[in-house]
Amino acid sequence: MTPQEKEAFRDRIATVDESGKRVWIYPKKPKGHYYRWRTYVSWVLLAFLFGAPFIKIHGEPMFLFNVLERKFILFGIPFMPQDFHLFVLAMLTLVVFIILFTVVWGRLFCGWVCPQTIFMEMVFRKIEYWIDGDANQQRKLAQMPWNAEKIRKRVLKYGIFFAIAVLVANTFLAWIIGVDQVIRIASEPIAQHKAGFTAMLLFSGAFFFVFSYLREQVCVAICPYGRLQGVLLDDNSIVVIYDFVRGEPRGKLRKNRKKPDPVRAIQENVSKELAAKQLESTPEEKPLRLQGDCIDCKLCVQVCPTGIDIRNGTQLECINCTACMDACDAVMDKIKKPRGLIRYDSYNGIVEGRKTIWTPRVIGYTVVLALLIVANIVLLATRGIGEAVILRQPGFTYKETADGKLMNLYQFKVYNKTTDDMPIDFRLLNEDEAVIRVVGVDSTLVVPAGDMAEGNLMIELPKEAMSGKSKKIFIEVVSGDRRVDKVKTNFLGPFKF
Ligand code: SF4
Ligand code: SF4
Structure with missing residues (x-):
């Protein structure tokens, strides 16, 4: 395989075929240690998202982001258009924080905290597994002609999806205009709240469309933060990564299998840098590995909600959801190999065993961030009444x-x-x-x-x-x-x- 052929997967996203048609992803239901912890984190975040608008301090909401009336409340403290300089500085600090966080931790935010991932993977996808079954059953259901079972499942699923979309839309509105106003819009005659009711419908429709149809396309093609990864990540960034040093050359787990030709195996399967390294080394210095730990079961690909193969290397589509880590850990347990063939690590961590995150770039961003945080604290502390x-x-x-x-x-x-x-x-x-x-x-x-x-x-x-x-x-x-x-x-x- 030529280097161009090896990199050909980067020419198009995994969810679009050669004719440009959408490839619908049916990810296998994930389970494991990381998935369990992500579920717990999502419960806390969802409780906060739905509960915070009801919390009041001195009769005012704890948080309010009313851009329409230019009224903002953070932790019960009202901010006005006159505090615009604070807003600008806070936004600047947030941007630097996001850059620093991403340089060091990659898309950790996407996998654990982002509302899109939380709702998609922890709410809507779980309901889908409950109604339609796991990946294979979902595929069968999609392919079967319309019959009573399919109609029943589709009506139930999309009915629940729409109800949740309405709930989510109302909650987002409550963060913007306050929960009291949302209750008024929902309980009083529509004629008195035409604009509010229209906003509710539009928000509900948008959320329904995003979670029932757009799905991973938001992360893969729309989200600006996702697009930034290409310039923010470097070889020291901690990401969900496949340990190709340990995993390659990959091959099926078979009894009495023939030993692969090591040179060919390395050229075909191992990254360019590693192949060069291994081919340069003499057998005395570094014996060539005949078989890596990856048994090419492709479970890591089957669970991926963005449809990629993480073994190809770090890709823009990866939202660091950890599903492939759980899937591979389960495989390693079965074949009695150490866990972590796919894990949180950096490219340099894999190739050189280097763990440092304190690169000159990170130090520079940290200094700027620290200065901005101090400026924020000083301005907030000296903010008048x-x-x-x-x-x-x-x-x-x-x-x-x-x-x-x-x-x-x-x-x-x-x-x-x-x-x-x-x-x-x-x-x-x-x-x-x-x-x-x-x-x-x-x-x-x-x-x-x-x-x-x-x-x-x-x-x-x-x-x-x-x-x-x-x-x-x-x-x-x-x-x-x-x-x-x-x-x-x-x-x-x-x-x-
Ligand atoms: S789950 Fe692990 S062993 Fe299976 S293909 Fe993926 S990396 Fe290889
Ligand atoms: S490659 Fe792994 S971490 Fe990345 S999106 Fe796919 S399953 Fe999630």
Whole structure:
């Protein structure tokens, strides 16, 4: 086999045939140590996903990502559009974290945490195994003509799929608009919530389509994170990998089998680098292996939800779901060989036995990430309880009052970043004789929790306070004895010679 032929599997994805048609994957039901632990992790994550929208702190949701109304709550702390710099920095930190995590741990996230994998493999696929049976039964069912059994199974399966898709859609909406609003949309007449109801239907339809039809194509062809693997992974990244040093030359497990021709076996089955290494070595230095531990049972391929053969090497399609590790470990147990022929390791770990993850690239990313995390902590710790914007009223310069003072008019917006209502006062710094009051408000102005108040502010100064036609003034916004913000602006008066 030429090197080009050996690499030909990379020319197209495993789920598309030569004519460009989708190849439907029927992965064999996985079982084993890793699958069990992934199931436990998925229970915790699903409980969090479905339960978190119901948790409230001071009457507000613990998390809210209302992009429509630009209202965000994290751990009960409201964030506003004024905190956009925090958002940008947090996103930057997240991107660097993802890069660092992927450089070191490959697609660990995809296999263990990604909602797409969790729902597909731990919810929808399990229901499919329960109704349609394992891979072979699923294949038979797909090929059989429409009869009572097929109709019953299809109606049951897709009925349950749609019900779960509706539940998932409602849950995602609850993270965006809050669980109370979702309950209102679901329980009140549709006419009152046309937009909300349409969003629910669209989300439900999208989730149903993704989990019943698109499936692994999301990870293989759509997800941008998956596409990034090609530039993020290197030979030191820990991924689900086949130990070709130990496994090759592969061959069927047969009693009294003929010994393979070692040179031919290596050329055919072992990676280029390893073949070169082994062929260079003398039998005294490193005896050639006649038979590797892989018995070519292809169970690792049969369980793969993306339809690839991990023995071909690291591939973009691999979501690190560990199904092949479990399948191969079970085979190794049966043939009494050590587990881990397919395991978490790096290419260099396999070839050279090197385990270090601290490469210059990783150190560089770690330093940048540490700096970003410190910046995030400092900005969060120094984030005030509110923010104020005070601007001069457009088109208004100054006015002389009946008692001979000068009056300027301003527009203000005060943001309350706390979870409690905030009574506020305005003070003019360094101006003892100033009069300052909110137009149209006689009592104390209260800014609702996590919200904003706006209005007009009137400031009066004695004429003697002015030395020119404009003066810098500092307005302090306070709530009790706490400063909310301090704003610098101008006060205008008549021109003086
Ligand atoms: S499951 Fe293990 S032994 Fe079987 S083909 Fe895959 S790597 Fe080889
Ligand atoms: S190769 Fe293994 S880890 Fe990767 S997607 Fe397939 S079964 Fe999962």
